[in-house]
Amino acid sequence: MATAISEQIAAKLQTRLQGITVAGGYEVTVSEVVRGTRFGGWRPQHLQLVINQGTMTRNEELSHPGNPPATAYDLPFEIYGLLMPSESATDKIDTLRNQFSSDVIKAISTPQASWHNWDTLAILSTISDVEDVTQEESSGFKLTLTVTFRVTENNPYQGRS
């Protein structure tokens, strides 16, 4: 079964994030990296990451002609980091947020030389703001990563340089 380029990128993102462990040189160990099912299918946990895929939009500027032409897309991923330490924990929540979000950026952008092209699947990646997401029952952050990739116009399973 063929795997769409967009799906391959999403799977690689999940794999990179799953590598966040103290033993692996990070400041925290992620409890779980989740891609939701139709009804969610996950339960909130401390130091958990949830990946939501946004609307894939056509990037005209980076598309190019040919036979067949290549179409570029911008694919945004919203990565939510959940912080739910014990009610009696004395750790500063902002310190936890700083560590966890920094680890996420570090994991996404590893390996340093080629992180942005996702093993040649993509042509560009951009990490945007780290937004504070504080709710009554949890704290955390939302980080947006946009991956730009090119595929054959009539075959999104085939990547194009």
Added chain:
Amino acid sequence: MASRFDQSFQTSGFPQLLAEFGEPVVYRFAGGVTRSIDAIIERNPPAIFDAAGQPMLVELIIRIYRHSTLGVLSNEINRGSDSVDVLKRVDDVATTRMTVTKKLSDDSGVIVLALN
């Protein structure tokens, strides 16, 4: 100070409701200790909205007895760290572990918890 109704409901009213409508669940404390208790389960309740107006994904609401052995005491609850093994659908064979995310109320011996 609790009213006479509150006291009466705590000592006899809610235990009777629990006997009629309660289902067995396993409450899992953050440290790993578990307690088998009964809970009245409201499945698929309406969404609760947070301060920003965003719907929270509350999947179950449970009502448990505020009691040291037959239920859980208020000061034992650790939101975000505790979980409950519960039948998510009535006819499920296996239980699903859900996180205690919110304490909705704590009155008259009844603790109402939101689970995700």
